[in-house]
Amino acid sequence: MRSNDVPEARPATTTGAVSLREPGRQVQRYARRARRYDRETWLVNALIGRAWRRRLFDGAAGRLLEVGVGTGGNFRFYPPALEAHAVDLTPAMVAVAEERACDLGTRVTLSAMDVCALDFPDASFDRIVATCVFCSVPDPVAGFRELRRVLRPGGQVRLIEHMRPESRLLGPIFDRLDGPFYRRMGFHIARRTLGAIAEAGLAVRVDRVRLFGIFHYLEFENGAGSSCAVS
Numbered sequence: 001m002r003s004n005d006v007p008e009a010r011p012a013t014t015t016g017a018v019s020l021r022e023p024g025r026q027v028q029r030y031a032r033r034a035r036r037y038d039r040e041t042w043l044v045n046a047l048i049g050r051a052w053r054r055r056l057f058d059g060a061a062g063r064l065l066e067v068g069v070g071t072g073g074n075f076r077f078y079p080p081a082l083e084a085h086a087v088d089l090t091p092a093m094v095a096v097a098e099e100r101a102c103d104l105g106t107r108v109t110l111s112a113m114d115v116c117a118l119d120f121p122d123a124s125f126d127r128i129v130a131t132c133v134f135c136s137v138p139d140p141v142a143g144f145r146e147l148r149r150v151l152r153p154g155g156q157v158r159l160i161e162h163m164r165p166e167s168r169l170l171g172p173i174f175d176r177l178d179g180p181f182y183r184r185m186g187f188h189i190a191r192r193t194l195g196a197i198a199e200a201g202l203a204v205r206v207d208r209v210r211l212f213g214i215f216h217y218l219e220f221e222n223g224a225g226s227s228c229a230v231s
């Protein structure tokens, strides 16, 4: 597992201090929640809405990778003609996703895998998607570097993420609550994920925001470029 040395708790940071034990702790947290995860996350799912999830897959063709697939909440939106692969760090979440894929008849190859050490060749995917994952990944910059590595030239990453709101009122409140949320639930509410994406050398092309800038729908690809915010 990789680590870096910038403390997560500092509001200006783009990435977190990662204890070598942290991925193991994450697995334990999500393993405990796997069977009740769908019930616990109904509000977040309602806030994200179906339109954004559907958009993750618009125009997707060839090989698709979903990272941090969780219990497979996006399976119903997978276009049928794709070769789909989905990974998650937590085997217990993958097990629930397998059941859902079976129930829905979704054709997807599922594996327990760390987004920071993907067992796929370079440039092997046309589209990579994730929803609410990089709030949980102990080292998000390392995760985005891996996405960059396995994305083929001209391919696209589409994400839905919640992040630290930029509001002067809400930002500091989220900073204060970040630690307790992470320890209890396994995700950060004050991540500066756009910074982590830039640090990994990826250029955001589309950034749609919702709910005081907490939820973002993002599209980006490999290489340099200007970022464009659309609310």
Ligand SMILES: C[S@@+](CC[C@H](N)C(=O)[O-])C[C@H]1O[C@@H](n2cnc3c(N)ncnc32)[C@H](O)[C@@H]1O
Pocket: 023, 026, 027, 030, 041, 067, 068, 069, 070, 071, 072, 073, 087, 088, 089, 090, 093, 113, 114, 115, 116, 130, 131, 132, 133, 136, 137, 138, 187
């Ligand atoms: C908040 S859940 C989101 C699940 C799903 N994408 C959804 O929208 O419901 C975060 C997921 O990321 C996974 N995760 C955390 N760290 C990871 C890592 N390093 N690599 C892959 N998955 C990871 C967790 O196991 C968990 O299933």
